[in-house]
Amino acid sequence: MQIPNVGFSYESTEQAEFEIIDMAKIYRSKGYDHDPAAPHRVSFFMMIFIEEGEGVHMVDFKEYPFKPGTMLFVQRDQVHAFDDTSQPKGKILIFTQAFLDNLHTNMRLPNYTPTHLNRQHSPFLQLEGESRERTHNLILQITQELDLNDRDPLIVMYLFSALALILKRQQPDEHCESLSQSQSATFSRFFTLLQSNFQRVRDANWYASQIGTTYKTLNQVCKLAAGLTAKQVIDNFTILEIKRRLVVSNITSQQIAFDFGFEDASNFVKYFKKETQLTPSQFQKLYVTPAL
Numbered sequence: 001m002q003i004p005n006v007g008f009s010y011e012s013t014e015q016a017e018f019e020i021i022d023m024a025k026i027y028r029s030k031g032y033d034h035d036p037a038a039p040h041r042v043s044f045f046m047m048i049f050i051e052e053g054e055g056v057h058m059v060d061f062k063e064y065p066f067k068p069g070t071m072l073f074v075q076r077d078q079v080h081a082f083d084d085t086s087q088p089k090g091k092i093l094i095f096t097q098a099f100l101d102n103l104h105t106n107m108r109l110p111n112y113t114p115t116h117l118n119r120q121h122s123p124f125l126q127l128e129g130e131s132r133e134r135t136h137n138l139i140l141q142i143t144q145e146l147d148l149n150d151r152d153p154l155i156v157m158y159l160f161s162a163l164a165l166i167l168k169r170q171q172p173d174e175h176c177e178s179l180s181q182s183q184s185a186t187f188s189r190f191f192t193l194l195q196s197n198f199q200r201v202r203d204a205n206w207y208a209s210q211i212g213t214t215y216k217t218l219n220q221v222c223k224l225a226a227g228l229t230a231k232q233v234i235d236n237f238t239i240l241e242i243k244r245r246l247v248v249s250n251i252t253s254q255q256i257a258f259d260f261g262f263e264d265a266s267n268f269v270k271y272f273k274k275e276t277q278l279t280p281s282q283f284q285k286l287y288v289t290p291a292l
Contacts, residue, residue, distance in 0.1 A: 017099035021092040023048075037081055045095050050088050051090040054088070058079075071124075072124060079247070095160075125170060142156055186221050194237055204231045215230070242280075253272075253281065
């Protein structure tokens with residue numbers, strides 16, 4: 001088994017970079033080139049709002065129980081899988097980085113930093129009472145605007161911004177303060193560089209020098225953005241990518257050790273087990289189905 005990569009459907013949204021899907025469509029549609037209930041990796045952001053039903057949703061190899069009122073957040077490049085045993089009812093909000101960039105240009109919005117790299121972070125948020133009702137109503141209003149022939153993208157942005165701010169208020173405070181515009185730009189440069197170089201460089205000082213800042217400043221920005229030091233961001237991102245590669249490619253430890261610059265396979269296994277409490281082969285067996 002290999003985990004498919006799922007991209008954003010620009011044709012169905014007429015280049016709008018934003019879409020709301022009824023969860024019932026996920027279970028009844030035969031038009032997908034992948035099984036939504038099997039692990040798959042997305043190239044966009046998702047917010048999954050559960051209206052009816054209970055079950056579990058897998059995000060990056062962890063299962064999160066849900067019930068009515070649950071909001072689940074899936075970030076770009078994460079691996080997840082729907083629960084088709086209980087087939088819950090709800091709405092899926094799908095949007096791209098371009099949509100977020102446009103939002104940040106036009107209005108106030110919480111930063112979508114990769115907090116999922118912090119192992120204390122949870123994509124799970126349980127809404128009750130007024131917050132649950134307001135979330136439901138805002139999603140309904142966004143859906144109604146999207147269904148209009150003369151829909152206004154700015155109205156969609158304002159409604160989504162209101163939803164994001166309401167949800168942010170319900171989440172535990174993960175950071176002591178928000179990123180400033182310059183700090184956000186610094187973190188964005190660092191994370192973009194990390195995504196291109198994580199296989200060959202795991203030295204925080206190197207990344208700081210490459211983006212024209214100091215190790216101390218980079219550390220401060222990372223703590224605000226993800227609640228982690230720069231080195232922890234690097235290591236956690238590396239481990240997550242190794243996990244994905246173990247499952248996506250069904251690759252051997254020896255090959256990963258070579259790809260990621262470890263001296264030998266035994267050093268790689270020690271590194272992986274220290275971070276995950278599992279050997280690579282043990283982790284692989286949890287998600288890879290042997291070919292028949």
